[in-house]
Amino acid sequence: MREDKHTRNLMVLMGIMTLLSVVIAFTAEPEEVAIVYSVSNDEEEKEPFYAADVKDGIHVPTGLKVDTHLEPVLANCLACHSADVIRNTRLDKQGWTSLIHWMQEKQNLWDLGADEKRIVAYLTKNYAPEAQGRRANLALQRDDWYELED
Ligand code: HEC
Known part of the structure; x- marks a missing residue:
């Protein structure tokens, strides 16, 4: 009877350790898992x-x-x-x-x-130019530019 209890305790301990290692494996930093x-x-x-x-x-x-x-x-x-x-x-x-x-x-x-x-x-x-449908740059449409005087 006594020996059975020891064996059971040992099994429980091993179970806990296995569980722990699984938890550690799954919570490890993603960088360590080289995907x-x-x-x-x-x-x-x-x-x-x-x-x-x-x-x-x-x-x-x-x-x-x-x-x-x-x-x-x-x-x-x-x-x-x-x-x-x-x-x-x-x-x-x-x-x-x-x-x-x-x-x-x-x-x-x-x-x-x-x-x-x-x-x-x-x-x-x-990284193409802005999507079509946007208005063209206004500066390109102007025809009223004037020369600056010196
Ligand atoms: C051997 C060095 C070198 C490598 C490698 C390089 N470039 Fe450049 N690139 C430059 C330099 C120098 C400039 C000018 C930076 C400046 O004007 O301050 C520049 C400028 C640029 C600019 C800005 C242009 C602008 O309008 O001012 C872009 C975008 C660019 N590179 C893209 C790329 C891409 C895409 C690649 C990969 C194919 C690349 N570069 C690889 C040296 C490099």
């Missing part, structure tokens, strides 16, 4: 980021929108300046392409290879 988040299926895109960094469709560390081909942007576009300059810029496809070429010519931006197309596609989709 890699990737929005592209493309094998060549080797800059995955952590699921814990994504909130409401935004990659929190950079503020950039999570969408296809964000990976090559993270890998190539943050070495010289922050993502702020990207987030504050709105350009169409041609605009983004020539901005990249300007950085390559004047700022030592490296050849992006096949990633250039992906980066431009991401930027054109997510």
